[in-house]
Amino acid sequence: MECERGALRLSGELLRELGATTGVAFLSSPRVWKLWGSAIARGMGAGRGARTVLFADGEAAKTISTVEKICRRLAAIGLDRRGTIVAVGGGVVGDVAGFAAATYLRGVRLVQIPTTLVAQVDSAIGGKTGVNLPEGKNLVGAFYQPALVVVDPGLLRTLPARQFHSGIYEVVKYAVLADRHLFEFLENRMEELLRQESSALDWIVPRCIALKAQIVSRDERESGPREALNLGHTFGHALESLTRYRRFLHGEAVGWGLIAAARLAEAINWLTAVDAARIEALICSAGALRPIPRISPPKWIAAMRGDKKARGGRLRFILPRQIGEVRCAENVPERVLKSILSGLDRPRRAN
Numbered sequence: 001m002e003c004e005r006g007a008l009r010l011s012g013e014l015l016r017e018l019g020a021t022t023g024v025a026f027l028s029s030p031r032v033w034k035l036w037g038s039a040i041a042r043g044m045g046a047g048r049g050a051r052t053v054l055f056a057d058g059e060a061a062k063t064i065s066t067v068e069k070i071c072r073r074l075a076a077i078g079l080d081r082r083g084t085i086v087a088v089g090g091g092v093v094g095d096v097a098g099f100a101a102a103t104y105l106r107g108v109r110l111v112q113i114p115t116t117l118v119a120q121v122d123s124a125i126g127g128k129t130g131v132n133l134p135e136g137k138n139l140v141g142a143f144y145q146p147a148l149v150v151v152d153p154g155l156l157r158t159l160p161a162r163q164f165h166s167g168i169y170e171v172v173k174y175a176v177l178a179d180r181h182l183f184e185f186l187e188n189r190m191e192e193l194l195r196q197e198s199s200a201l202d203w204i205v206p207r208c209i210a211l212k213a214q215i216v217s218r219d220e221r222e223s224g225p226r227e228a229l230n231l232g233h234t235f236g237h238a239l240e241s242l243t244r245y246r247r248f249l250h251g252e253a254v255g256w257g258l259i260a261a262a263r264l265a266e267a268i269n270w271l272t273a274v275d276a277a278r279i280e281a282l283i284c285s286a287g288a289l290r291p292i293p294r295i296s297p298p299k300w301i302a303a304m305r306g307d308k309k310a311r312g313g314r315l316r317f318i319l320p321r322q323i324g325e326v327r328c329a330e331n332v333p334e335r336v337l338k339s340i341l342s343g344l345d346r347p348r349r350a351n
């Protein structure tokens with residue numbers, strides 16, 4: 001793992017340190033490759049032997065059929081068992097390319113170069129790869145650790161503002177679930193962060209990576225501690241699927257999910273009203289979230305039961321006990337849940 005501004009320039013050396021390879025294939029999207037391809041290929045010292053395989057990076061392209069096309073291209077260019085796949089892009093590229101790397105020839109070396117905030121602080125870390133089915137998101141995949149991750153916050157410069165903001169809600173998630181100090185930093189420095197000033201951004205990105213790496217290393221196959229990372233996601237995934245993945249970016253749905261989690265934790269007396277209000281205020285300071293369309297509480301609940309992390313249809317919520325600490329709640333009364341859901345779009349009452 002290498003994380004620093006300018007890390008791209010070191011990537012060639014880091015690649016060589018991994019040992020000999022018979023060929024390098026860059027997997028990216030046309031958009032990302034156009035913006036950053038030449039800088040990355042140069043940084044990697046990729047000579048004539050390097051090949052590029054481009055594919056669309058919309059969520060709709062995150063399918064088995066895209067993986068098949070990629071693998072066929074890899075076969076056509078003759079990437080062999082000792083070849084290296086370098087994934088360059090956001091979470092979609094990382095997940096798809098990661099799954100291709102895990103399965104092509106039963107696994108070839110993978111390097112991740114994440115180019116969105118979500119990918120830098122979240123999806124490129126932890127080894128989860130995969131694609132969607134029409135039946136649901138990320139239903140097919142593999143745990144596959146990259147040999148190297150190169151994180152350069154400078155790559156975020158070209159990211160559309162909405163995408164950047166969406167990543168900030170995930171950063172807030174880390175702060176609420178495990179890092180009070182990060183939470184306070186965000187409270188004090190949100191403006192700088194929104195302007196992508198390196199004094200804020202370059203502090204936050206490695207901090208989130210370290211948090212995720214620490215949680216994942218205790219629980220690679222996702223049975224215990226890793227569940228904490230699901231904070232805000234039970235609500236968030238339901239909101240994404242109820243709005244057919246069109247209205248909200250993932251991080252934005254998580255932003256709403258964090259608000260719901262804070263209110264629910266307050267309602268069951270896990271969290272003080274002061275801390276719940278701070279969480280909500282921090283989310284709002286990262287930018288106003290689009291309103292939630294009218295969704296009846298029973299529909300919400302049915303969608304949450306369908307989440308792949310619900311166990312046997314039982315609802316479990318990761319909820320804050322205080323800022324920086326979460327726990328799993330299993331028996332939230334449905335009445336309380338419904339009242340939170342039906343009022344979620346309304347501003348918090350003043351305390």
Ligand SMILES: NC(=O)c1ccc[n+]([C@@H]2O[C@H](COP(=O)([O-])OP(=O)(O)OC[C@H]3O[C@@H](n4cnc5c(N)ncnc54)[C@H](O)[C@@H]3O)[C@@H](O)[C@H]2O)c1
Nearest residue numbers: 031057090091092093115116118119122123128155158159
């Ligand atoms: N594997 C995991 O642990 C994990 C964790 C979180 C999210 N995910 C997955 O990640 C995906 C979301 O990833 P995302 O939020 O990075 O979105 P994304 O990959 O869809 O990228 C968002 C958009 O930004 C563009 N883009 C990327 N980098 C850019 C740059 N530097 N400059 C300009 N434009 C750029 C892309 O072309 C795309 O249009 C989802 O599919 C989600 O399931 C996976």
Ligand SMILES: [Zn+2]
Nearest residue numbers: 170233250254
């Ligand atoms: Zn997420």
